[in-house]
Amino acid sequence: MPGERLADCSISDLVREATQGDQRAWREIVDRHAGLVWSVVRSHRLPDPDAGDAFQTTWLRLVESLHRLRQPDQLSAWLVTTARRECLRLIKRRDREIPDADALDAGTAVHNGGTQLLGVSERPVDAPDAALLRRERNHELLDAYRRLPARCQSLLRLYLADPPLSYQEIAELLDVPVGSVGPNRSRCLNHLRKLLGGPNDAHDVEGGR
Amino acid sequence: MDDLTAADRALLADLRDAFQQLDPPPPHLLHAAHTSLDWMNADAILAELVADSAATGAPALRAAAPPRVLTFDAEGTTLVVEIVTVARVGEPAAGRRVIGQVLPAGDANVEIRTAYGAAVQVRADGHGRFRATEVPAGPLAFSCQFDDPTRTPFVTGWTTDQG
Structure with a gap:
């Protein structure tokens, strides 16, 4: 990726670089998808502390799974599924009503x-x-x-x-x-x-x- | 074929604007997300928060803030931490005391991170117990690296600050 603008990099490239510890590539991944993950979290209408928890846990789960992500180009879908799972876990933990x-x-x-x-x-x-x-x-x-x-x-x-x-x-x-x-x-x-x-x-x- | 009317499109565009302007991902959460690659090393696993006294108790009924007890699970290893806010006259919430235990017990290096970079390093003894004082206010995250190389290190996500 040297000399290449991050904005021009494909998700697969960014995932590969981030897996090797490249902080800039990681930040770019976060910046490109933060709005999406936040929308999914917000759609579950959790109270703010839980929303924050679901958001950050989603990113930690991604770090955890980064090296075994089979289809990096499917990252959006992976993040959506993971964010939803975290939201449902929190809803269950606090025994709240799921959006109807x-x-x-x-x-x-x-x-x-x-x-x-x-x-x-x-x-x-x-x-x-x-x-x-x-x-x-x-x-x-x-x-x-x-x-x-x-x-x-x-x-x-x-x-x-x-x-x-x-x-x-x-x-x-x-x-x-x-x-x-x-x-x-x-x-x-x-x-x-x-x-x-x-x-x-x-x-x-x-x-x- | 989409069935949106012009008025629908305009209202959606306005609503998108409102979300972007008034409810974007909060900066402190973005910051935490940016630093999560650095926080989780390659062989660590993520410990899940399974219980939080702040979520279940009724602290408003008590005069003094009760300690907050958090329980994490990392694939069979349990971390329990108790966070006690130490208030001094003229210096409310000057610092916090963190007492914790890892089970099954084992000697380990425990790191307590505070939201903006500062970290406190402590040792867990043979009973898995550790203790730290003067931990600054704000969200906390924990990491644990056992002396026993066969045990998987773990990290936790950030605790949310609930006062």
């Missing part, structure tokens, strides 16, 4: 061809004074999100994971049929819109925020 995933309406199956869930949105660069407004808006949005039913919170958090999860992965994490992911996502978004207090078309869809 079974209550997710199976709905009617829809055809979801792609695995990429959401295109990158084209957003104009905000003017400096817009930053404060956006922050305020984000707080309102997150407040509303936290009033959603548990199953909607889990679904939306997983749906927006970065790097993204496939419908199949989301369905497995929530233990629901893959065909229910799309319809439930739409239902949850409508619910969120109601909590935000506006009619469906109140949101400026032209991107002129």
Whole structure:
């Protein structure tokens, strides 16, 4: 990897280097996947100390397993599975309720061809004074999100994971049929819109925020 | 074929923004993740936290903070640690005393790490017992390397700080 930019390295290369003790490669692995692992942990709606425990344990498990990772290119999937297992272990340990995933309406199956869930949105660069407004808006949005039913919170958090999860992965994490992911996502978004207090078309869809 | 409406897309983009801005992975957890390669050496295994008195007790009912007792399991080896916060006048939570035992017992080097790099090294005696004083506040992690080379060394994850 000498002379090569870390950002250009494949996951397999990074895993190989990290296995040999390369700290920079390890940090790059963490930085690329931290958001994903955090999304999976957050989707289980654990209290903060448990969420922190599940997050860090996932990385320690990875160090432990690094040298026998059979398919380094499947690292995302490995991390998702491991993070989920740690969350379930903590839920069991503290005897808490699991997010009510079974209550997710199976709905009617829809055809979801792609695995990429959401295109990158084209957003104009905000003017400096817009930053404060956006922050305020984000707080309102997150407040509303936290009033959603548990199953909607889990679904939306997983749906927006970065790097993204496939419908199949989301369905497995929530233990629901893959065909229910799309319809439930739409239902949850409508619910969120109601909590935000506006009619469906109140949101400026032209991107002129 | 995705069935997202334009309004759905916009709301999702906003929600993604809100998550990224207001609920990203916390910096102290990222820091712990960055240092975990350094913390776990190649032949060590990860000990699992199996019991935590802070998770089950009702400390709010007591006047003085009770000691926190943590139990870890590393494939049959048990580590029990008791953390006692030592408060002094004008210097609350000046330091902590950590008393522990590894079972089955064995002579070992035990390292107690604190969240930002400082480490305390102590010896576990023939009964597996060890003791450390003046351990700074914040999350802790433990590692144990036995004198007996046939016993597998282990490390623990960071304890979460629960006051």
